[in-house]
Amino acid sequence: MAHHRLARAVGAAVATVLAASVLTSCGGSDASDGSGDPVAGGTLNVIRANPFEGFEGDKQTLNSSYQISQAVIEPLIRVAEDGKSLEPGLATSWKYTKGGTRLAIELHPDATFSDGKPVTAEDVAFSIETWKAGPNYGASFGTIEEVEVVDEKSLVLHLSAPDTALVAFLAWANAGVMPKDFGGRSAEEYYQDPVGAGAFTVEKWSLNGEVVLEKNPDYYQEGRPYVDEVVSTFASDPNSVTLQLQSGEADMADEILPVTASTLGDSVYAGPEHLTPVLLMNTREPELADVDVRRAIAYAIDYEAIADGALKGYGKAPEGALPTNTENWAPPSQPYFSRDLEQAEELLDGADNAPDELELTYPNDASSSVMAQVIQENLGEIGIDVELRSADTGTAYGAMSSGAYDLVIFSNNAITTDASDPAWYIVATETMFTGFPTDEAIDILGRYASTQEGAEKEAAITELQDLWTEQAPYVALAHTPALEGIRPVVHDAHVTPWGVYYFDTIWKSEG
Amino acid sequence: MSTVSTSASPLGAIGGATETSRAARPRSRRAARIKLVVGGVIVATYVVLALLAPWLTSHDPTDQDILNALQAPSATHPLGTDEAGRDELARLLYAARIDLPIAFLVTVLPCLLGTALGVVCGYLGGWFDALVMRVSDLLQAFPTYILMIVLVFSLGHGVRSLLIAFTVVGWVVYARLVRAEVLRIREAGYITAARTAGFGTPRIIARHVLPNTLRQTLIYLTSDLVFAVTALAAFSFLGFGIQQPTPEWGAMTAAAQPYMTTNMSLTVLPGLVITVLALGFALLGDGLQDRKGNR
Numbered sequence: 025m026a027h028h029r030l031a032r033a034v035g036a037a038v039a040t041v042l043a044a045s046v047l048t049s050c051g052g053s054d055a056s057d058g059s060g061d062p063v064a065g066g067t068l069n070v071i072r073a074n075p076f077e078g079f080e081g082d083k084q085t086l087n088s089s090y091q092i093s094q095a096v097i098e099p100l101i102r103v104a105e106d107g108k109s110l111e112p113g114l115a116t117s118w119k120y121t122k123g124g125t126r127l128a129i130e131l132h133p134d135a136t137f138s139d140g141k142p143v144t145a146e147d148v149a150f151s152i153e154t155w156k157a158g159p160n161y162g163a164s165f166g167t168i169e170e171v172e173v174v175d176e177k178s179l180v181l182h183l184s185a186p187d188t189a190l191v192a193f194l195a196w197a198n199a200g201v202m203p204k205d206f207g208g209r210s211a212e213e214y215y216q217d218p219v220g221a222g223a224f225t226v227e228k229w230s231l232n233g234e235v236v237l238e239k240n241p242d243y244y245q246e247g248r249p250y251v252d253e254v255v256s257t258f259a260s261d262p263n264s265v266t267l268q269l270q271s272g273e274a275d276m277a278d279e280i281l282p283v284t285a286s287t288l289g290d291s292v293y294a295g296p297e298h299l300t301p302v303l304l305m306n307t308r309e310p311e312l313a314d315v316d317v318r319r320a321i322a323y324a325i326d327y328e329a330i331a332d333g334a335l336k337g338y339g340k341a342p343e344g345a346l347p348t349n350t351e352n353w354a355p356p357s358q359p360y361f362s363r364d365l366e367q368a369e370e371l372l373d374g375a376d377n378a379p380d381e382l383e384l385t386y387p388n389d390a391s392s393s394v395m396a397q398v399i400q401e402n403l404g405e406i407g408i409d410v411e412l413r414s415a416d417t418g419t420a421y422g423a424m425s426s427g428a429y430d431l432v433i434f435s436n437n438a439i440t441t442d443a444s445d446p447a448w449y450i451v452a453t454e455t456m457f458t459g460f461p462t463d464e465a466i467d468i469l470g471r472y473a474s475t476q477e478g479a480e481k482e483a484a485i486t487e488l489q490d491l492w493t494e495q496a497p498y499v500a501l502a503h504t505p506a507l508e509g510i511r512p513v514v515h516d517a518h519v520t521p522w523g524v525y526y527f528d529t530i531w532k533s534e535g
Numbered sequence: 536m537s538t539v540s541t542s543a544s545p546l547g548a549i550g551g552a553t554e555t556s557r558a559a560r561p562r563s564r565r566a567a568r569i570k571l572v573v574g575g576v577i578v579a580t581y582v583v584l585a586l587l588a589p590w591l592t593s594h595d596p597t598d599q600d601i602l603n604a605l606q607a608p609s610a611t612h613p614l615g616t617d618e619a620g621r622d623e624l625a626r627l628l629y630a631a632r633i634d635l636p637i638a639f640l641v642t643v644l645p646c647l648l649g650t651a652l653g654v655v656c657g658y659l660g661g662w663f664d665a666l667v668m669r670v671s672d673l674l675q676a677f678p679t680y681i682l683m684i685v686l687v688f689s690l691g692h693g694v695r696s697l698l699i700a701f702t703v704v705g706w707v708v709y710a711r712l713v714r715a716e717v718l719r720i721r722e723a724g725y726i727t728a729a730r731t732a733g734f735g736t737p738r739i740i741a742r743h744v745l746p747n748t749l750r751q752t753l754i755y756l757t758s759d760l761v762f763a764v765t766a767l768a769a770f771s772f773l774g775f776g777i778q779q780p781t782p783e784w785g786a787m788t789a790a791a792q793p794y795m796t797t798n799m800s801l802t803v804l805p806g807l808v809i810t811v812l813a814l815g816f817a818l819l820g821d822g823l824q825d826r827k828g829n830r
Contacts, residue, residue, distance in 0.1 A: 261792075261793075262793040262796075263792070263793070263795040263796050266796045267796065281793070283618075283793050283794065284793075286797075287796055287797050326601075329601040329602065332601070332602055333601030333602055333604055333619070333620070334601070388774055389793075390618065390793035390794075393618070393779065393790060394601070394604075394618055394619055396779070397599065397619050397779055397780050398599065398601060398619070400779075400780065401599050401780075411778070412778045412779050412780075413692055413778065414774045414778065414779070415774070416774075
């Protein structure tokens with residue numbers, strides 16, 4: 025299950041009803057795991073789970089790309105260790121004023137690009153214009169009407185409407201700060217050999233091969249990064265990942281599968297349960313247009329078997345339709361689906377157009393394969409014959425996004441700290457490609473954005489959960505943690521719930 | 536001074552070769568017989584195991600027990616359980632009921648089509664022969680596996696697609712083989728005699744031409760079964776063939792691949808089963824070929 029996020033932009037495009045809010049966050053991470061004082065030096069060898077898509081933020085869809093990119097072209101704001109709050113980075117402070125329509129940002133006085141030039145408000149203004157122009161994610165920054173450069177280290181964003189989600193998006197890996205006019209180069213030249221204000225510079229990179237990052241000696245955070253070099257290699261085969269970690273050839277392995285984690289003993293970091301595999305139901309198909317059929321399917325699934333068997337215990341039965349462990353997350357007002365065959369059969373009996381057979385497409389990784397087989401058996405118990413169709417991730421995504429499917433196993437997760445983030449993704453993709461109408465959800469999300477009260481935001485999230493539970497255009501199969509293989513010599517890797525971390529906090533207790 | 540070696544006599548050499556050849560023939564016959572017997576026993580064993588599968592195991596090969604997945608061998612599960620908690624032995628046995636008939640079908644269908652086309656082309660010649668041969672040239676110009684993958688991918692997963700893909704690609708060799716035999720046979724005296732006697736073309740083909748081409752075709756068919764077994768496994772391994780949870784050796788190998796470091800037998804056993812069966816068919820084919828040579 026690649027944790028990717030395409031079409032984010034569309035979600036943000038509908039985020040026009042946003043409210044006043046003041047977010048002056050600033051959590052802090054003490055960056056320590058109790059292993060003593062950080063030691064500088066060494067090479068960090070990382071296995072990435074997916075190809076690296078390059079440094080152009082608007083074209084990135086995979087965690088592997090976010091992670092490498094933000095180490096070089098750092099965003100304004102950082103995600104704190106808890107994965108739910110934000111902390112200062114290139115921006116030392118940020119504050120909403122004028123009813124949430126102005127966002128004042130102060131830049132770190134020592135922030136410089138890796139070529140030694142200072143990071144200025146002009147650079148940030150240029151970067152924002154570049155992000156906004158992106159065809160995929162530009163709309164995420166669509167509420168920024170104007171960037172006012174106050175002085176070299178201060179700027180004010182003028183917003184068309186209050187936008188409480190904007191700050192979280194400024195911490196997003198795709199929103200890296202670049203030198204004005206790409207430092208006098210073309211965009212193509214820049215993205216090939218980027219200069220950023222991040223902790224590392226680029227030694228070499230390729231899509232499927234090695235990405236080598238070198239320590240940026242001019243990094244603005246005192247003492248960081250600790251390691252001299254990061255070498256990222258791409259390996260998706262679980263056996264290869266296991267062997268490389270066990271032999272010490274690799275120090276870390278990103279986004280490992282539960283089957284790999286189950287072989288690694290103590291060398292596994294499991295974050296809070298967040299990643300949410302889902303079963304999408306194509307509501308354009310006559311049988312699946314019937315909500316009773318969809319709910320029957322949801323009641324037939326053995327969620328415990330999925331959590332304990334397919335996910336090897338790295339997960340729990342779903343508590344709602346939205347990924348857990350984000351800021352303002354709240355459960356549905358009624359318990360989420362659990363296995364209830366009687367209810368499933370009753371719903372199916374009452375359905376006008378109950379299906380005899382359905383096709384289930386699933387990505388051909390080990391976890392999805394077992395989940396698909398569990399679902400196949402479960403639906404067989406209520407008289408629905410499921411034909412399985414395995415596909416590589418790209419083909420599965422293609423089938424899903426083109427609507428050429430009955431059922432698909434997919435995955436949803438946040439890529440920022442806020443509970444509304446995965447909800448926006450669902451809305452942006454026509455309820456995750458199920459074709460289920462989004463008007464009501466957009467309305468709820470509008471209300472979510474228009475309040476600064478936590479309780480009201482949680483109430484809106486509950487309302488969304490209820491909508492997607494009652495209508496069941498898709499069903500969450502589990503909540504599972506981001507799993508990272510980490511050798512014991514590696515310290516202070518602060519993995520967010522969605523599985524991304526900063527290289528600069530990491531140090532090794534041996535070369 | 537010169538010397539003449541008696542052993543250099545041409546007659547002596549010929550005599551020696553003749554003796555060697557005579558001596559080698561029984562050895563060669565024996566070798567052919569051994570190959571046929573070993574190959575036959577292997578294949579027959581698979582057929583018997585496939586037929587007796589329900590009596591050899593009490594487990595249903597598709598019954599999941601997800602909480603007992605990837606168990607080590609035990610009295611209940613002699614070869615352990617797979618990633619969905621299914622009995623590995625039952626799956627290996629029942630997979631023979633899937634793989635053997637499909638391997639047979641994907642070999643026989645192209646054989647029937649190729650033989651029919653080869654006979655007609657060889658006997659009648661003309662524009663039809665030219666057309667079929669050009670089509671076969673075209674098909675042979677493509678790498679076999681690539682063409683089959685393209686076909687299966689466009690036709691969709693499943694047995695039907697496999698049958699079509701194997702037939703579309705596989706008939707060519709049979710057609711060429713049979714056509715070449717027919718070209719040789721059609722000028723034979725007994726064919727001329729049949730024509731002179733006023734027998735019709737269908738009768739001549741059916742009664743006199745076809746039977747005389749079958750030996751070579753059958754030998755090739757046996758060898759082709761080796762390709763069928765391995766190719767079927769390869770397609771399922773790649774996800775184009777039989778889908779889970781149906782027990783099929785190639786699919787089982789693919790499904791077990793992520794567990795190589797912890798449950799190696801799940802990958803190795805189906806692989807071994809495929810290898811031994813392919814060996815069985817290969818020995819049968821070789822044995823038949825050798826026997827034909829000896830005659």
